[in-house]
Amino acid sequence: MLVPASASGKVAAALLGLFFVAMNPPVVTAIGSGPAVAGFAPLYVWFVFWGVFVSLVLAWAAHENAFGLGADQVPPELEQTDPTPEGPADAPGDSRVN
Amino acid sequence: MVSLQATVALTTIGVYLLVVLAVGYRGWQIGTLEVDDWMAAGRDLGLVVLLFTYTATYHSAFAFLGIGGFVYDNGIGIFGAAFLWVALSGLILWVLGTRVWLLGKKYGYITPADLVGDLYDSDLLARLVSLTLVVVTFPYVAIQLIGSGLVFETATRGLVSFEVGAALLLLVGVLYVWLGGLRAVAWTDTIQGVFLFAAMWLAGWVFVFTAFRGPASFWTRLSENFAAYLALPGPAGLFTPAYYTTLWLTFALGIMMLPHLFLRYVAARSPRVLRWTAAFGTGYLILFYVPTAFLALGAVVAFPDLARPDSAIPAVLFEFTPVWFASVVVAGAVAAAMSTADSQLHAVSTLITRDWYEPLAGSDVDERTVTRTARLLVPLLGAISYVIAVQEVRFILDLAAVSLYNAAQVFPILVGGLVWPRASRSGALSGFVLGVTVTCVLTFDVITLPASLPGFVPGFYGLLVNVVTFVSLGLLGPDSENEDVLRVQRYLEYATRRQWEETVRDDD
Numbered sequence: 001m002l003v004p005a006s007a008s009g010k011v012a013a014a015l016l017g018l019f020f021v022a023m024n025p026p027v028v029t030a031i032g033s034g035p036a037v038a039g040f041a042p043l044y045v046w047f048v049f050w051g052v053f054v055s056l057v058l059a060w061a062a063h064e065n066a067f068g069l070g071a072d073q074v075p076p077e078l079e080q081t082d083p084t085p086e087g088p089a090d091a092p093g094d095s096r097v098n
Numbered sequence: 099m100v101s102l103q104a105t106v107a108l109t110t111i112g113v114y115l116l117v118v119l120a121v122g123y124r125g126w127q128i129g130t131l132e133v134d135d136w137m138a139a140g141r142d143l144g145l146v147v148l149l150f151t152y153t154a155t156y157h158s159a160f161a162f163l164g165i166g167g168f169v170y171d172n173g174i175g176i177f178g179a180a181f182l183w184v185a186l187s188g189l190i191l192w193v194l195g196t197r198v199w200l201l202g203k204k205y206g207y208i209t210p211a212d213l214v215g216d217l218y219d220s221d222l223l224a225r226l227v228s229l230t231l232v233v234v235t236f237p238y239v240a241i242q243l244i245g246s247g248l249v250f251e252t253a254t255r256g257l258v259s260f261e262v263g264a265a266l267l268l269l270v271g272v273l274y275v276w277l278g279g280l281r282a283v284a285w286t287d288t289i290q291g292v293f294l295f296a297a298m299w300l301a302g303w304v305f306v307f308t309a310f311r312g313p314a315s316f317w318t319r320l321s322e323n324f325a326a327y328l329a330l331p332g333p334a335g336l337f338t339p340a341y342y343t344t345l346w347l348t349f350a351l352g353i354m355m356l357p358h359l360f361l362r363y364v365a366a367r368s369p370r371v372l373r374w375t376a377a378f379g380t381g382y383l384i385l386f387y388v389p390t391a392f393l394a395l396g397a398v399v400a401f402p403d404l405a406r407p408d409s410a411i412p413a414v415l416f417e418f419t420p421v422w423f424a425s426v427v428v429a430g431a432v433a434a435a436m437s438t439a440d441s442q443l444h445a446v447s448t449l450i451t452r453d454w455y456e457p458l459a460g461s462d463v464d465e466r467t468v469t470r471t472a473r474l475l476v477p478l479l480g481a482i483s484y485v486i487a488v489q490e491v492r493f494i495l496d497l498a499a500v501s502l503y504n505a506a507q508v509f510p511i512l513v514g515g516l517v518w519p520r521a522s523r524s525g526a527l528s529g530f531v532l533g534v535t536v537t538c539v540l541t542f543d544v545i546t547l548p549a550s551l552p553g554f555v556p557g558f559y560g561l562l563v564n565v566v567t568f569v570s571l572g573l574l575g576p577d578s579e580n581e582d583v584l585r586v587q588r589y590l591e592y593a594t595r596r597q598w599e600e601t602v603r604d605d606d
Contacts, residue, residue, distance in 0.1 A: 016189070023182050025330065025339035028175075032329030039314035041321060041328040044174055048388055051181045055381035058188055062377035067189075069196035069369045073593050078203045 008064035012057060019054045023047070100257060103416075107253035107425040111432055114293070115270050118286040118436075122274020125282030131466040136279030136473070137208050137448045139365045143284055148375045150291035151284035151441070152191070152362050153382045156184075156353065157294065158238070158438035161386065162431040163245055167407030169394035173332035177391060179346040181384050186350035188380035194354070195363040195372045197516060200593055201586060202364035210360050210508055211453045217515040218523040219582045221457070223530065227508055228453035230534055231357050234501035235442050235449075239479070242439035243268055243487035249431045252412050261488050267432065271440040272480040275447075276473050280365055283440050290437035295386055297430030301415060301423075302389020305396055309418040316392065324398050344558035351509040352502030352557065358438070358445035443483070447475040500541045503557025507533035510565045515583050516590065518572065522579040525571035533564030 004013050021027065032043040061067065100108075129135050143151070158164075168176045198213065207213045210231060215224025243264045250263025258266075274282045310316035326333040330342065353359060366372045390411075397410035400417060404410060412431070415424035451472040456463065510533075511526040537560030539545055547559075572580075592598070 016185075019185065020182065023178055024343055028178055028342075029330045029339065036317065036321060040317045041174070043178070043328055043330075044317070044391060047174070047177050047181055051384040051388070054181070054185045055377075055384055058185075058192075058377040058380050062192075062373045065373065067193050067373075068594060069193075069200065070373075071368060071370050073596060074200065074203075074369065075593050075598055078200070 004067055006064075006066060006068075008061070009066040009068070012061035012064070012066040015057045016054065019050055019057065022050050101255055103421045103425050104254040104257040106422040107250075107429060108258070110426045110429040111250070111253070114289075114429060114433065115266075117289060119270055119274060121285045121289060122278050122282040125274070125278025125285050129278050129281050131469045133452075133465050133468050133472075134208070135281070136469045137452065138202075138361060139280040139284055141203065141365060142367050143281075143362075143365045143371070144367055145371050145374050145378075147284045147288055148362060148366055148371055149378050149382070151287035152359070152375050152379045153386075154287040154291035154294060154433075154437035155358055155362070155441040156187070156379070156383060157386065157434055158242060158245075161390075162294075162298070162411065162434040163249070163408045165387070165390060166394040166397065166410035169327075169391070170397050170404060170407040170410040172334050172336045173327035173329070174391060174395070175330045175332050175337035175342060177387055178330075179337075179342055179349070180387055182346040183350035183353065184383040185380055186347070187354050187383075188376040190350065190354040191363070191379065192373050192376035194513065194516075195366070195376070196369040197590060198360075198363040199366055199369055199372060200590070204589060205586075208361070208364055209449050209452050210355065210357060210512065211449070214508070214512055214515070214526070217512075217521075217583055217586055218526050218579075220523050220527065223511075223523070223527050224453060226527075226530060228449050230504055231355075231508070232446055232449050234504050235357055235446050236479070236483070237486070238501060239439050239442045239446070239483040240486040242435040242442070243483055246432050246435035246439070247487065248409075249412070249428055249435070252409070253425050253428045264487055265484060267436055268439075268480050268484050271436055271443065272477050275440050275444050276476045279469075279473075280361060280444055283444050284365070286440065287437045290433040291382075293433045294430050294437070295382065297427045297433075298386055299389050301411075301419070301427040301430075302392040304423065305414060305418050306389075306392045309396060309400075309414075313392070316396075319399060320395055324395075327395060327398055338553055340552040340554050344554040348506050348555055348557040348561065349502050351561070352504070352506035355505040355508040355512070356445075356501070357449050358441040361441075361445055361448065439483075443476055443479055446479055447472050450475055450479075500537060500556070503537045503541065503555065503560060504534050506557050507537065507560055507564050510561065510568055514568055514572070516587065519584060519587060520572040520575075520580065521568070521583045522572045522575035524575050524579060525568040528571055529564040529566075529568030532567050533560040536560040536563045 004010055028043065028046065031046045034042040036042060037045045132140075134140055165176060165180070198207070201207055201213065205216060207216070209228065211224040211228035214227050215221060246267045247260040247264030250258050250267070251260045274286060278285070306313050306316050310319065321328060331337040363372070366375070393411045393414050396414040396418070397404060401410070401413055404413065412424070412428050415427055419427075451468060455471050456468060507530055511521075511530050514521045515526065537557050540547065540556035540559055
């Protein structure tokens with residue numbers, strides 16, 4: 001259910017995987033001891049770069065609906081404006097299941 | 099005579115409070131006494147409001163005050179960890195949040211206990227999850243009050259005391275939560291979220307250009323004299339690989355299981371709104387931290403012997419920027435604290451009403467009575483939080499420290515129940531109880547682990563025990579324990595595969 005099936009989902013998952021690898025040890029430990037980048041602390045530049053990167057990846061993935069559950073996957077019975085939730089023990093006026 | 103700083107601070111905070119009160123009043127005019135309306139904003143929040151209520155609620159006083167203190171003590175490693183937990187939170191909001199939204203619409207879930215209790219057909223598990231979440235969320239309200247009271251006192255140079263400041267902010271927060279429920283909270287969060295972001299970005303850049311003539315000379319000065327702050331493991335050696343990795347992972351799972359964020363899953367108008375909130379919200383939360391580094395590290399350069407690290411960012415602002423500007427920006431910290439405190443107050447009141455009062459009251463209770471009970475709880479809970487906050491009980495701070503670790507223990511049993519057909523009641527119950535127990539035992543030093551073990555955060559050890567127990571008992575347990583798990587999973591399958599179309603085709 002949670003594994004992306006579409007091509008865009010797989011690309012987005014791979015890019016997110018890259019982000020999580022790049023932002024964890026040992027990569028960040030090595031970057032922190034590197035030379036300055038245009039006067040800036042290398043680790044700060046690294047964090048900002050990957051932070052912007054993951055924001056853009058998520059925006060693109062949202063545009064592509066890469067991880068599913070879009071509007072077309074909402075069953076018709078839930079699309080009515082005032083749905084009546086199901087439940088074996090509905091109290092009067094209550095939508096709770098238990 | 100009242101100083102310029104106090105005048106500007108009082109005016110800014112006064113205008114801000116009037117605006118949020120007006121917005122909260124508008125929420126009350128539109129709202130109804132239906133449970134869904136007060137607790138989940140009628141499940142109808144659109145993109146802009148959900149985006150800002152998610153981000154403003156996510157960022158508590160920690161984002162403005164706490165992170166300054168953390169960087170002051172341990173360097174910039176926290177930013178990497180924060181970017182990671184923010185990104186994973188966005189993914190959870192999207193992938194898990196849309197599924198919870200769908201099930202909430204179908205079965206009427208509002209709280210985490212609703213979902214977990216129905217998944218495993220267990221009132222006991224529902225109560226345990228609810229109790230844990232109330233206990234770990236409630237101290238946070240007091241923490242936010244402590245933060246906002248201190249900011250009030252600092253910004254007005256003691257003209258308004260900590261106690262009076264905290265009381266005033268609590269009064270306003272209680273009023274609009276009581277009036278408009280989640281809708282009022284979400285609308286006021288929108289104002290608070292915009293204010294917070296603008297204040298931090300302006301402050302960061304004004305500071306770095308005022309005090310250092312630009313970021314390049316700022317970083318040069320830092321790397322020459324404070325290099326340990328700019329690399330892992332930081333000056334105190336805290337950010338070991340084991341600590342860094344388990345901290346961000348446990349924080350992300352914990353934050354997204356806290357009830358004030360879980361309520362946002364079910365309050366969205368559609369999965370599309372949740373999807374875009376996850377994408378834009380992640381960008382917002384990450385970008386928010388970018389200028390925070392300037393202010394927090396600025397304190398390292400300017401005040402090497404700061405007595406209270408949490409005051410690092412206000413101290414830098416009042417030292418290096420015009421007083422009126424610093425006063426306005428520090429008022430942003432009030433917005434940060436208030437936007438979280440109001441959501442938590444609403445969430446705790448919702449959990450107590452939904453998970454405890456409703457089952458006790460029985461099936462005769464009508465919806466208006468339930469909502470009135472939840473509303474009545476808001477001032478009561480606020481008053482208790484205030485009493486705790488003004489006494490600065492040390493135990494509350496300790497409880498807050500384990501909040502996220504314990505909230506994270508809900509994640510495996512919730513996600514497991516949605517994706518794993520073997521998920522069982524006994525596995526979920528045992529895994530959750532053991533996870534919380536291990537987390538508390540390690541956090542409060544009841545036992546100390548051998549030094550040869552990796553230095554994971556306590557919540558991660560709890561998660562390991564939780565997952566191993568949950569999976570083992572799920573594999574060993576009888577099939578009869580997971581009928582409700584399969585019912586819910588079948589419905590998710592029905593939705594994601596659009597199986598109603600096959601039914602229509604068969605009928606044709």
